[in-house]
Amino acid sequence: xxxxxxxxxxxxxxxxxxxxxxxxxxxxxxxxxxxxxxxxxxxxxxxxxxxxxxxxxxxxxxxxxxxxxxxxxxxxxxxxxxxxxxxxxxxxxxxxxxxxxxxxxxxxxxxxxxxxxxxxxxxxxxxxxxxxxxxxxxxxxxxxxxxxxxxxxxxxxxxxxxxxxxxxxxxxxxxxxxxxxxxxxxxxxxxxxxxxxxxxxxxxxxxxxxxxxxxxxxxxxxxxxxxxxxxxxxxxxxxxxxxxxxxxxxxxxxxxxxxxxxxxxxxxxxxxxxxxxxxxxxxxxxxxxxxxxxxxxxxxxxxxxxxxxxxxxx
Amino acid sequence: xxxxxxxxxxxxxxxxxxxxxxxxxxxxxxxxxxxxxxxxxxxxxxxxxxxxxxxxxxxxxxxxxxxxxxxxxxxxxxxxxxxxxxxxxxxxxxxxxxxxxxxxxxxxxxxxxxxxxxxxxxxxxxxxxxxxxxxxxxxxxxxxxxxxxxxxxxxxxxxxxxxxxxxxxxxxxxxxxxxxxxxxxxxxxxxxxxxxxxxxxxxxxxxxxxxxxxxxxxxxxxxxxxxxxxxxxxxxxxxxxxxxxxxxxxxxxxxxxxxxxxxxxxxxxxxxxxxxxxxxxxx
Amino acid sequence: xxxxxxxxxxxxxxxxxxxxxxxxxxxxxxxxxxxxxxxxxxxxxxxxxxxxxxxxxxxxxxxxxxxxxxxxxxxxxxxxxxxxxxxxxxxxxxxxxxxxxxxxxxxxxxxxxxxxxxxxxxxxxxxxxxxxxxxxxxxxxxxxxxxxxxxxxxxxxxxxxxxxxxxxxxxxxxxxxxxxxxxxxxxxxxxxxxxxxxxxxxxxxxxxxxxxxxxxxxxxxxxxxxxxxxxxxxxxxxxxxxxxxxxxxxxxxxxxxxxxxxxxxxxxxxxxxxxxxxxxxxxxxxxxxxxxxxxxxxxxxxxxxxxxxxxxxxxxxxxxxxxxxxxxxxxxxxxxxxxxxxxxxxx
Numbered sequence: 046x047x048x049x050x051x052x053x054x055x056x057x058x059x060x061x062x063x064x065x066x067x068x069x070x071x072x073x074x075x076x077x078x079x080x081x082x083x084x085x086x087x088x089x090x091x092x093x094x095x096x097x098x099x100x101x102x103x104x105x106x107x108x109x110x111x112x113x114x115x116x117x118x119x120x121x122x123x124x125x126x127x128x129x130x131x132x133x134x135x136x137x138x139x140x141x142x143x144x145x146x147x148x149x150x151x152x153x154x155x156x157x158x159x160x161x162x163x164x165x166x167x168x169x170x171x172x173x174x175x176x177x178x179x180x181x182x183x184x185x186x187x188x189x190x191x192x193x194x195x196x197x198x199x200x201x202x203x204x205x206x207x208x209x210x211x212x213x214x215x216x217x218x219x220x221x222x223x224x225x226x227x228x229x230x231x232x233x234x235x236x237x238x239x240x241x242x243x244x245x246x247x248x249x250x251x252x253x254x255x256x257x258x259x260x261x262x263x264x265x266x267x268x269x270x271x272x273x274x275x276x277x278x279x280x281x282x283x284x285x286x287x288x289x290x291x292x293x294x295x296x297x298x299x300x301x302x303x304x305x306x307x308x309x310x311x312x313x314x315x316x317x318x319x320x321x322x323x324x325x326x327x328x329x330x331x332x333x334x335x336x337x338x339x340x341x342x343x344x345x346x347x348x349x350x351x352x353x354x355x356x357x358x359x
Numbered sequence: 360x361x362x363x364x365x366x367x368x369x370x371x372x373x374x375x376x377x378x379x380x381x382x383x384x385x386x387x388x389x390x391x392x393x394x395x396x397x398x399x400x401x402x403x404x405x406x407x408x409x410x411x412x413x414x415x416x417x418x419x420x421x422x423x424x425x426x427x428x429x430x431x432x433x434x435x436x437x438x439x440x441x442x443x444x445x446x447x448x449x450x451x452x453x454x455x456x457x458x459x460x461x462x463x464x465x466x467x468x469x470x471x472x473x474x475x476x477x478x479x480x481x482x483x484x485x486x487x488x489x490x491x492x493x494x495x496x497x498x499x500x501x502x503x504x505x506x507x508x509x510x511x512x513x514x515x516x517x518x519x520x521x522x523x524x525x526x527x528x529x530x531x532x533x534x535x536x537x538x539x540x541x542x543x544x545x546x547x548x549x550x551x552x553x554x555x556x557x558x559x560x561x562x563x564x565x566x567x568x569x570x571x572x573x574x575x576x577x578x579x580x581x582x583x584x585x586x587x588x589x590x591x592x593x594x595x596x597x598x599x600x601x602x603x604x605x606x607x608x609x610x611x612x613x614x615x616x617x618x619x620x621x622x623x624x625x626x627x628x629x630x631x632x633x634x635x636x637x638x639x640x641x642x
Numbered sequence: 643x644x645x646x647x648x649x650x651x652x653x654x655x656x657x658x659x660x661x662x663x664x665x666x667x668x669x670x671x672x673x674x675x676x677x678x679x680x681x682x683x684x685x686x687x688x689x690x691x692x693x694x695x696x697x698x699x700x701x702x703x704x705x706x707x708x709x710x711x712x713x714x715x716x717x718x719x720x721x722x723x724x725x726x727x728x729x730x731x732x733x734x735x736x737x738x739x740x741x742x743x744x745x746x747x748x749x750x751x752x753x754x755x756x757x758x759x760x761x762x763x764x765x766x767x768x769x770x771x772x773x774x775x776x777x778x779x780x781x782x783x784x785x786x787x788x789x790x791x792x793x794x795x796x797x798x799x800x801x802x803x804x805x806x807x808x809x810x811x812x813x814x815x816x817x818x819x820x821x822x823x824x825x826x827x828x829x830x831x832x833x834x835x836x837x838x839x840x841x842x843x844x845x846x847x848x849x850x851x852x853x854x855x856x857x858x859x860x861x862x863x864x865x866x867x868x869x870x871x872x873x874x875x876x877x878x879x880x881x882x883x884x885x886x887x888x889x890x891x892x893x894x895x896x897x898x899x900x901x902x903x904x905x906x907x908x909x910x911x912x913x914x915x916x917x918x919x920x921x922x923x924x925x926x927x928x929x930x931x932x933x934x935x936x937x938x939x940x941x942x943x944x945x946x947x948x949x950x951x952x953x954x955x956x957x958x959x960x961x962x963x964x965x966x967x968x969x970x971x972x973x974x975x976x977x978x979x980x981x982x983x984x985x986x987x988x989x
Binding site: 063064065067068069070071072074075076078079082083085086087089090092093144147148151154156160162163164165166167168169170171172173174175176177178179180181183184186188189191194212233236237241242244245246248249265280283287290291293294295296297301315318319322323328331332335336338339342345346 | 365369372373376377379380381383384386387390398399401404405406446447448450451453454455457458459463468471472473475476477478479480481482483484485486487488503504506507510511514539540564567568569570571574575585586587589590601604605607608611612615616617618619620621623624626627628629630631
């Protein structure tokens with residue numbers, strides 16, 4: 046007994062034993078960093094938007110209320126920016142959700158060469174955005190686009206054809222074609238990302254359910270619409286929300302392809318915020334414009350947390 | 360019969376998706392080796408080499424542009440950001456998965472969400488902060504800010520990973536005489552090595568891919584990254600050196616795509632709330 | 643070697659009490675089996691003894707020393723997990739040495755101890771292998787070696803045989819018990835398998851819904867169950883339980899035999915049974931029957947030998963008898979055992 050007592054008394058309880066304390070200590074550095082470089086800037090952005098700061102005088106000195114917001118809302122660039130941000134996001138979303146679901150159906154199965162296919166399919170997402178933009182800039186170049194060449198060869202482009210008398214489609218120099226191009230680039234680069242998310246949900250559906258459906262005689266489409274899609278609804282929400290955030294918040298594509306033109310017709314909100322705030326020097330107005338991203342963020346956050354809570358308790 | 364038709368449709372659909380994903384990149388690669396005379400002739404078939412291919416543009420890229428500088432800057436930034444990310448994310452992810460109760464375990468999606476906060480929302484105040492700290496226009500501004508992107512992503516990834524390591528090993532370690540921290544160091548960490556390797560790849564890739572911060576915080580060519588430098592500094596005025604541009608883009612993309620592609624399944628797992636669920640399905 | 647005492651242990655998860663007031667006293671060197679169906683709280687109880695889970699109330703004392711809030715490493719307890727939890731990234735030798743290394747034991751001493759325990763378990767040929775390349779039985783031996791190497795005060799086993807094949811299990815049971823007898827370490831053995839519990843334990847604690855329903859020797863639990871739960875849980879097949887006279891009467895199938903001509907012993911109960919099915923068990927036969935009086939609701943089981951069974955036919959009605967000394971009475975509402983002297987039985 047004595048032996049036991051000394052053994053037990055000898056070992057104490059140190060800091061490294063206490064779950065809660067250790068947990069907090071290990072979490073603290075990351076939390077502090079995020080607080081300092083994400084939370085603080087966020088509130089700074091709010092502060093900026095209600096001040097009169099400029100690049101020349103960047104301190105937040107004066108509170109000017111909602112003056113910046115009022116000012117920016119009245120500019121036509123803002124109207125186009127808001128309109129286009131919404132159109133691009135919405136269109137991209139619809140296309141991606143459909144395509145990602147289809148692609149995840151394919152990738153949920155095993156086949157030869159799957160590894161290679163995975164590498165090829167993920168390539169658009171792996172490519173840095175700016176480099177993808179440059180690639181697409183060239184792909185849809187106003188003079189030398191191979192897409193135009195293909196269309197011309199198929200007699201779909203050129204005098205007297207479906208796509209108009211010109212020999213080129215001037216993708217980045219026209220309003221709606223330009224918006225269409227931006228949508229295309231977004232769909233192209235984010236499809237792998239969305240597919241991975243949907244695939245995560247797809248492979249969580251137990252195999253037995255599909256086998257049962259097969260035994261019950263359900264064909265492909267019946268299974269798809271009555272079993273797969275309902276089961277995928279939560280993950281599709283996540284995929285939709287994450288994609289929307291990435292599209293809505295992106296300025297790179299517009300900045301490097303259409304440059305917002307012609308005029309402001311293909312402008313998007315984040316790029317406009319950049320032009321106003323950094324290139325134009327009106328920091329406070331830029332911040333005000335950027336804050337219009339916040340509502341989307343908020344909706345996204347709420348959906349994300351609700352989804353997380355629901356799936357974990359399922 | 361129906362089975363064969365199904366298979367055909369399957370492979371056709373797969374091929375369509377692959378072509379959609381890869382077509383622009385193939386075009387980029389073809390462009391790299393095309394001679395100017397061939398490329399800038401609108402009557403030529405763009406997909407074949409009407410004149411023999413050339414390495415001249417590649418040479419140009421590496422000898423007469425700042426591309427090597429960009430590569431070096433990106434690599435330098437990448438390595439340091441990876442180190443910072445690991446130091447912050449690994450303990451954070453472990454803590455969330457084991458030490459702070461159920462809310463910690465479930466915070467995966469919430470963490471990923473922080474990753475999604477658009478840089479376009481934060482870049483103006485961050486620009487101010489970076490200027491204040493006097494690191495604007497240097498690589499250090501990016502080294503400081505990139506973990507805001509990599510830490511949430513990697514913490515999320517590692518959280519999923521730690522959750523899939525059975526608790527019993529750490530419990531056995533506790534009973535064998537380890538403190539909680541010791542169990543983390545000696546048992547959990549070695550078992551998490553694959554996850555950490557994945558993190559390293561993604562932290563590096565994410566810091567390579569950012570455009571906004573790289574373009575806004577750094578204006579001098581000497582300190583630019585590939586992502587910001589290629590679209591801006593390889594283009595002089597309105598003359599685009601397309602072949603070199605495409606080479607610059609593709610050279611960086613291929614390794615990234617291979618890395619991402621090989622880690623495809625791991626990424627899928629990261630989005631599953633129950634990491635063991637993936638084995639159940641696939642028709 | 644030490645005693646283990648649990649006082650008023652409770653564990654609450656939200657509104658649910660996984661363990662709802664357990665008091666146990668285990669003597670030095672004793673082998674106590676904790677038996678119960680899944681969800682009864684035995685695993686939670688075990689984790690509180692090990693220190694992996696803090697109790698919501700109550701105390702744990704090892705060797706008389708309160709350890710309730712001490713971490714596992716301070717309790718000098720060894721545990722063998724259901725899955726053995728052998729560290730996959732370490733070799734067998736490193737696995738076994740780990741507890742010593744974690745406590746800062748110097749290398750020379752470590753090597754000696756590891757060698758000793760490897761010899762004890764007879765696993766010399768496995769030391770360089772990694773756990774991934776071991777069979778179930780080998781893993782178990784390594785897990786045992788790892789838990790023996792540091793001379794613990796208390797052993798805890800968490801269903802250690804459940805991952806073994808049925809054939810290997812019987813053998814392993816005997817080996818485990820022998821190991822206990824050799825080393826004399828106080829052991830807590832958690833299982834849902836009554837064969838293991840009854841076969842290996844000096845005493846058995848049966849748990850249900852977070853409480854210990856009965857604590858006693860295997861014989862006591864089998865012959866004198868404290869309530870209907872224990873009565874029905876032990877024995878394969880379980881005890882017959884019939885409602886009669888506003889009470890529950892219990893008797894084990896092996897004591898329900900066809901009536902033999904001749905006088906009836908005093909106080910014996912007779913049942914008119916219609917035989918539904920005869921099942922061959924190898925050494926015996928199982929008779930499935932239905933009580934004739936009672937509207938065919940009450941099912942009965944009888945275990946008889948080959949000779950007796952040969953005289954029975956499915957579909958026929960027969961008298962079956964249970965002698966008085968084999969009857970157990972239980973309260974109809976609480977299920978608790980009623981002492982036989984307090985009861986009066988009528989036919």
